[in-house]
Amino acid sequence: MKTIFLLVLFSLAIKNADAQTSYLLKADRVFDGVIMHDQWVVLVSGEQIEAIGPVGKIKVGVSTKIIELKGQTLLPGLIEGHSHVLLHPYNETSWDDQVLKESRVERTVRATSHLQKTLMAGFTTIRDLGTEGAGYDDVGLKQSIEKGLISGPRMLVAGPAIVATGSYGPKSNVTAIKLINGAEEADDQNIVKVVRDQIGHGVDMVKIYADYGWGINDSIQPTFLEEEIRKAVLTAKSSGRGVVAHASSVEGMRRAILAGVETIEHGDNGTLEIFKLMKEKNVAFCPTLAAGDAVLQYKGWKKGTEPEPQRIIEKRASFKLALKAEVTICMGGDVGVFSHGDNAKEMEMMVDYGMKPIDVLRSATSVNADVFHIAKQVGRIKTNLIADLIAVNGNPAENMSAIRQVTMVIKSGKIVKE
Ligand SMILES: [Zn+2]
Numbered sequence: 323m324k325t326i327f328l329l330v331l332f333s334l335a336i337k338n339a340d341a342q343t344s345y346l347l348k349a350d351r352v353f354d355g356v357i358m359h360d361q362w363v364v365l366v367s368g369e370q371i372e373a374i375g376p377v378g379k380i381k382v383g384v385s386t387k388i389i390e391l392k393g394q395t396l397l398p399g400l401i402e403g404h405s406h407v408l409l410h411p412y413n414e415t416s417w418d419d420q421v422l423k424e425s426r427v428e429r430t431v432r433a434t435s436h437l438q439k440t441l442m443a444g445f446t447t448i449r450d451l452g453t454e455g456a457g458y459d460d461v462g463l464k465q466s467i468e469k470g471l472i473s474g475p476r477m478l479v480a481g482p483a484i485v486a487t488g489s490y491g492p493k494s495n496v497t498a499i500k501l502i503n504g505a506e507e508a509d510d511q512n513i514v515k516v517v518r519d520q521i522g523h524g525v526d527m528v529k530i531y532a533d534y535g536w537g538i539n540d541s542i543q544p545t546f547l548e549e550e551i552r553k554a555v556l557t558a559k560s561s562g563r564g565v566v567a568h569a570s571s572v573e574g575m576r577r578a579i580l581a582g583v584e585t586i587e588h589g590d591n592g593t594l595e596i597f598k599l600m601k602e603k604n605v606a607f608c609p610t611l612a613a614g615d616a617v618l619q620y621k622g623w624k625k626g627t628e629p630e631p632q633r634i635i636e637k638r639a640s641f642k643l644a645l646k647a648e649v650t651i652c653m654g655g656d657v658g659v660f661s662h663g664d665n666a667k668e669m670e671m672m673v674d675y676g677m678k679p680i681d682v683l684r685s686a687t688s689v690n691a692d693v694f695h696i697a698k699q700v701g702r703i704k705t706n707l708i709a710d711l712i713a714v715n716g717n718p719a720e721n722m723s724a725i726r727q728v729t730m731v732i733k734s735g736k737i738v739k740e
Contacts, residue, residue, distance in 0.1 A: 343383075343385055344372060344382070344383065344386045345365075345386060345388070346363055346365050346366075346380065346382050346386050346387070346388045347364045347365075347366065347389050347396055347711070348377070348388060348389065348391060349362075349391035349394045349395055349713055350392070350393055350395065350717075351395050351396070352395070352396045352397075353397045353398075353687075353719065354374060354702055354703040354704065355398045355684065355688035355702030356684060356702070358395075358680065358717075358719050362374060362375060363375065363377050364396055364703055366732070367735075368735055369736075370706055370707065371704060371706065371707050372705065374703050374704065374705065391713045391730070393715060393716070394713045394714060394715055394716075395714050395724070396703070396711060396713050397683065397687065397703075397711070397712050397718075398688070398702055398703050398712075399700060399731070399732070400444050400447075400653075400665070400686045400687065400725075401445065401448070401449070401686060401690035401691060401694070401696075401700070402445045402449065402475070402653070403585075403608050403652040403653050403654025403690050404449060404587060404608050404654025404655060404656050405440070405448045405449065405450050405451070405656075405657045405658055405662070406452060406453075406656070407433045407440070407448070407662065408429050408430075408433050408459060408460065409454055409659070410436070411660055411661055412620055412659060413619075413620040417492075417504075418491065421454055421502060421504045422502065426456055429456050430456075430462075433463055434472050434474075436662035437463065437467065437473070437474030437475065437662075438473050439661075439663030440474065440475055440662050440663060440665060441473060441474050441733065441739075442728070442731060442739055443663045443726075443728060444666075444714070444725070444728040445665050446475050446710040446712070446731065447475050447478070447691075447694075447701075447710070448475045448476070448478070449478045449480075449527075449690075450477055450479050450480065451483070451529050451587065452481075452529050453480075453482055454483075454504045454505070455482075455503065455504045455505075458481045458482075458524065460479035460480070461479055461523060463479075464524075475733070476700070476710075478527065479524070479525055480525055480526070480528065480566070481506075481525040482504075482505050483530065484508050484516055484528060484554065485503075485505040485506070485507055485508070485545065486507070486508070486531070486545035486546050487507045487508070488507075488536070489545040490503060490504055490507070491504055506520070508550075508554075510553070513557075514553055514557045517554050517557040518561075521558070521561050526563065527564050527565065527566055528554060528564075529568065529587075530565060530567050530568070530578070531546075531567070531568045532545060532551060532568060532569040532574035532575065532583075533545055533569050533571045533574025534568075542571045542574070542591075543571065544571065544574045544577055545574070547577070551565070551582075551583065552582060555581050555583060559582070564584035565584060566586075566587060566608075567583040567586055569589060570588045570589060570591055572591055572593055572596050575589055575596050575600075578605075579599055579600055579603050579605050580603070584606065584693065585605065585607070585608050585652060585693060586605060586606075587610060588609070588614075589607055589609060589644070590640060591640065592607075592640045592643060592644060593640075593643065594643045597643050597647035598647045601648055604650075605650075606650040606651070607650065607651050607652065608651075608653075608654040609641055610654060610655055610668070611641065611655065611668055611671040612655035612667040612668040612671050613656030613657075613659040614634070615634065615667075615671065616659050616660040618633060618634065641672075641675045641676065641677075645676060645677060651677070651681075651689070652693055653668060653669060653685040653686035653689075653690055654668065654690075655668030666722075666723075666726045669686060670725075673722045679718060679719050679720065679721075682722065683719060687701050687702065688702050709734060710732065711730075711731075711732040713729045713730040714727045715727035715729055
């Protein structure tokens with residue numbers, strides 16, 4: 323009896339020691355965030371990456387556990403560049419109904435499950451761009467993950483997006499009805515105050531809408547004036563934060579770029595000239611291919627059996643122009659419009675629309691980390707960075723769908739999926 327008790331204690335002690343000590347990951351290949359290396363290994367110690375290099379070149383202690391990952395590729399934990407964890411697919415519930423009819427509790431409960439699915443899909447960091455009527459609940463979710471109350475990726479959060487007065491939804495034709503807004507309104511008179519207030523609530527970046535479908539016949543037209551966006555940028559910047567802009571029209575994109583935003587989201591009508599301007603001003607592009615694709619299918623397009631709608635043909639063409647202009651391209655699908663955990667859909671579509679698989683892998687790791695100012699923590703497999711790693715079956719640089727075959731997820735050195 324006593325012996326068994328001691329054995330139990332002993333094995334518990336080993337388990338605890340394991341959590342503190344190191345392990346060596348041996349996969350067929352390692353993508354370090356920039357380059358693919360055959361027959362390399364990664365040594366993890368505690369929460370950090372201790373070393374990376376060719377097999378045999380990394381010295382390991384006798385107590386180091388060796389984890390064999392045969393037939394697999396090791397990568398940095400993926401970074402989702404454009405998510406909405408407080409939304410779920412619009413074919414389940416329309417955006418209006420989510421904002422107007424779902425309780426904040428329901429939305430949070432759903433988000434908790436979305437975060438878990440995202441992490442299990444290999445996305446260890448997300449940039450969540452707008453709560454759509456749920457205030458600063460993204461800040462609360464982020465803190466809950468940091469406190470270990472729920473499981474999920476690292477979060478960079480934007481709180482409510484900032485929109486020009488009158489431009490955003492949901493809308494009612496009954497003028498007496500004052501509906502909840504999916505974002506926060508601001509204008510020239512108060513935009514500095516609104517940005518500061520958001521900073522005070524704990525946002526990591528500010529999201530603005532540079533255009534919206536509020537023109538005649540719901541055409542997409544610019545919302546803020548360039549000076550208004552510039553005020554938001556200057557205010558955010560002086561606190562060490564960036565501004566990201568939703569923009570699809572050429573003029574909306576131009577105003578946002580010239581006003582100094584860091585990324586343009588969507589950019590559906592981007593021209594070669596506007597993408598060249600982005601390149602010149604060092605503004606990154608987050609194309610969100612998967613969202614447009616999903617929305618058109620919700621509207622009845624039978625993908626695969628019916629020809630591609632005009633909007634898809636145009637999106638393919640504008641994406642090619644962005645590649646031609648050599649704009650920095652982020653990986654971000656606007657997930658939430660489609661299912662959380664299906665984030666890899668954007669990566670597959672980027673390849674389908676003409677980007678090299680290795681470049682897509684870079685976008686989802688080192689490029690996103692650079693653009694989002696988190697490269698000193700994550701996005702690469704590099705000595706002293708946080709050990710956020712994933713293993714997938716196969717080689718995603720040859721077949722992007724391999725990125726869905728996630729066999730292992732490591733966050734801060736802790737194996738959260740095995
Ligand atoms: Zn979005």
